[in-house]
Amino acid sequence: MKNHTxxxxxxxxxxxxxxxxxxxxxxxxxxxxxxxKNPSENSYTIICGLEQVINYIENLQFSEEDIDxxxxxxxxxxxxxxxxxxxxxxGDIYSVPEGSVMFPYEPILRxxxxxxxxxxxxxxxxxxxxxxxxIATKAARVCTAAKGDPxxxxxxxxxxxxxxxxYGARAAYIGGCAGTSNVLAGKMFNIPVSGTQAHSWIQKxxxxxxxxxxxxxxxxxxxxxxxxxxxxxxxxxxxxxTIFQELREQGYTPAGIRIDSxxxxxxxxxxxxxxxxxxFPEVKIVASSDxxxxxxxxxxxxxxxxxxxxxxxxxxxxxxxxxxxGVYKLAAVEExxxxxxxxxxxxxxxxxxxxxYKKVVRIYDNSGEFALADVIMLEDEVIDTNKPYTIFxxxxxxxxxxxxxxxxxxxxxPIFLGGELVYERKSTNEIREYAKAELATLWPEYKRLNxxxxxxxxxxxxxxxxxxSMVNSIRNE
Numbered sequence: 386m387k388n389h390t391x392x393x394x395x396x397x398x399x400x401x402x403x404x405x406x407x408x409x410x411x412x413x414x415x416x417x418x419x420x421x422k423n424p425s426e427n428s429y430t431i432i433c434g435l436e437q438v439i440n441y442i443e444n445l446q447f448s449e450e451d452i453d454x455x456x457x458x459x460x461x462x463x464x465x466x467x468x469x470x471x472x473x474x475x476g477d478i479y480s481v482p483e484g485s486v487m488f489p490y491e492p493i494l495r496x497x498x499x500x501x502x503x504x505x506x507x508x509x510x511x512x513x514x515x516x517x518x519x520i521a522t523k524a525a526r527v528c529t530a531a532k533g534d535p536x537x538x539x540x541x542x543x544x545x546x547x548x549x550x551x552y553g554a555r556a557a558y559i560g561g562c563a564g565t566s567n568v569l570a571g572k573m574f575n576i577p578v579s580g581t582q583a584h585s586w587i588q589k590x591x592x593x594x595x596x597x598x599x600x601x602x603x604x605x606x607x608x609x610x611x612x613x614x615x616x617x618x619x620x621x622x623x624x625x626x627t628i629f630q631e632l633r634e635q636g637y638t639p640a641g642i643r644i645d646s647x648x649x650x651x652x653x654x655x656x657x658x659x660x661x662x663x664x665f666p667e668v669k670i671v672a673s674s675d676x677x678x679x680x681x682x683x684x685x686x687x688x689x690x691x692x693x694x695x696x697x698x699x700x701x702x703x704x705x706x707x708x709x710x711g712v713y714k715l716a717a718v719e720e721x722x723x724x725x726x727x728x729x730x731x732x733x734x735x736x737x738x739x740x741x742y743k744k745v746v747r748i749y750d751n752s753g754e755f756a757l758a759d760v761i762m763l764e765d766e767v768i769d770t771n772k773p774y775t776i777f778x779x780x781x782x783x784x785x786x787x788x789x790x791x792x793x794x795x796x797x798x799p800i801f802l803g804g805e806l807v808y809e810r811k812s813t814n815e816i817r818e819y820a821k822a823e824l825a826t827l828w829p830e831y832k833r834l835n836x837x838x839x840x841x842x843x844x845x846x847x848x849x850x851x852x853x854s855m856v857n858s859i860r861n862e
Contacts, residue, residue: 392509398505418494431559476502478799488840527676531685543701551570630663642656728856740852778841
């Protein structure tokens, strides 16, 4: 990964310079990275991008070229540049494992570092976590709609630039897609790559049948033909059947057909009928053409005869929800050897932050199979699973639930301690399997595409009282 030290907002640098001039740049602070709303009206978010965060932190350093550029802005002096030359991240970062299922207001990353260090990394961390988490969650929704059918990510040509295409393909794979058309992403992250031919291949030959035959000659072991260039049912499928019969005579098993336009429900059912009648019930039907979770869900209801789905534009751009609104907020500062909670007050209640040095604890049923609720609590709090535990809604406090037979798991784990990486890095396939396991802990009601049940995320009583007292104290000043 390239050095992305200058991948930051300019005001991060001006604040860093201000901390230096006020001699507070080495003061220890705590920031939480979290989001306030799930994307796409979903009930959960799959967290993605931690691997890129690790690479970014490990490569943080200001080169002389960077400093020369900053000098050209005429906003900083040589004292600032000298501190930048010596810059190294020395703080602690805790995070949920990549692929975790998380919910609004829960700390995804917890950063404890000097003002100087914590301020610089805000923008890049948000950039990396927000985008990949958005696409991973969109992919999970699409795969939910597909009900177990393979979904392939085909969004490279429509992504907002190369980085979005590459890391979007990675996130989509983690979110549940079976593969990608993006060859570079396949190489970088060991993602299965897939693809056959475009309409231009068919058009290049004198006839559709000749085009199919030429392709089958090159790829007899995996022959999947695009059948909608001219007329899906009158020429595409019949010509494909002719080629499949030739392949069978040669000892090969044809793979399938792809339909990329028209009424997918009708065309797929008719294509299935024609293929079955010709003796090819094993041939798969792949659908593409501006698909998303809503379209796939509708096609499933219509009993479309589709075996797998190629989803491009609407997945890689997260159509309908262009961004995950992750934020990075100060939660505590170190004074006299202890951490003093900090809070942000707002006229918008949803923007009032949760103060203090916090963690997230997930409550499971006694078997550990299903997640029941999350509790945001202060770091020194412990839940005794031998005793009943009651949670309550942080706003509608009369809403309560008591757990008697249950288990718990703390979600934040150390990634960097004292600036050193202590986390065992995972492969993309391991992260994908973790995300799959995480999703399996949610009841189906939480995974509905429309109006899903909201997962319970409450504050511990101690944290709730701290927040309430700080709000009242500031309001009464």
